[in-house]
Amino acid sequence: MAQSMTASVPLLRLRDVARRFDVAGKRSATAAKTAEKQVLTGIDLDLQPGEFVSLIGPSGAGKTTLLRLIAGLDTADRGERLYPGDVAPSMAMVFQEPRLVPWLTVLENLLLVGDATLEDRARRLLAEVELGGNAQSYPGQLSGGMQRRVALARALLVEPQILLLDEPLGSLDPALENRMMQLLGDYWQRHRPTVLMVTHDLHQAARLSSRILGLDPSLGRFVLNETLDPAQAGQRDEADCKVIVDHLLSLFPALAADSPASWGQG
């Protein structure tokens, strides 16, 4: 399954990154007690230029937390975030919800992150996400799936070196999910941005990725790091995807249920 990859300088390196949150505990009559939940315990990650990495793990495993730490939207309690190339890479994040400005048109929502000189490119990207005819629509006139595609185009507009995607294909109907996978896969093969995509869906990960990372909720770190042939990423047919999904399930059967049960060996 694993393929050799050319070694290059990672865009981003995490070493022993940990994050815990306060959670409200039971309140007594005299004092409020708080407990802590350790979410990430020791994350090591090298993100190489041009990779498409899928991050899988059950709900609550800490996938969004990790994306937010990478994006600089949150701060780790421990560990290091390093830029081995000495320059912080540019990043854009697509959140689970589209976060569009309702009183701006689709085109204006894109140009929020750039300026008018990017209008031609913004229109091209809208065409790439099959929204060429919706530049002047308002977000409220679009379906949820269309709004997500606007959010994706907006993130792509600034040509980030690292694209962080939080469940970009979640809750879409199967036909649209398939079209979006095709679109994302084609875009990645053409432009080769570095992508880190959170997904619950093993099939999406298998079809799109050049590497799959699995985050174990009980250990708070990766227990799966599978490198796949990058030439096939985004283009894999159903048969190849099934081989990969079966392989992942043979390593961690609990993945099938998306259950919070421990998948690792502890």
Ligand SMILES: Nc1ncnc2c1ncn2[C@@H]1O[C@H](COP(=O)(O)OP(=O)(O)OP(=O)(O)O)[C@@H](O)[C@H]1O
């Ligand atoms: N700001 C916060 N304050 C308190 N707890 C938090 C905070 N952010 C996340 N958590 C907790 O950390 C854990 C991991 O959350 P996170 O959203 O990263 O998981 P996830 O793997 O992305 O889940 P999902 O797949 O459901 O989106 C959860 O138990 C969540 O409740």
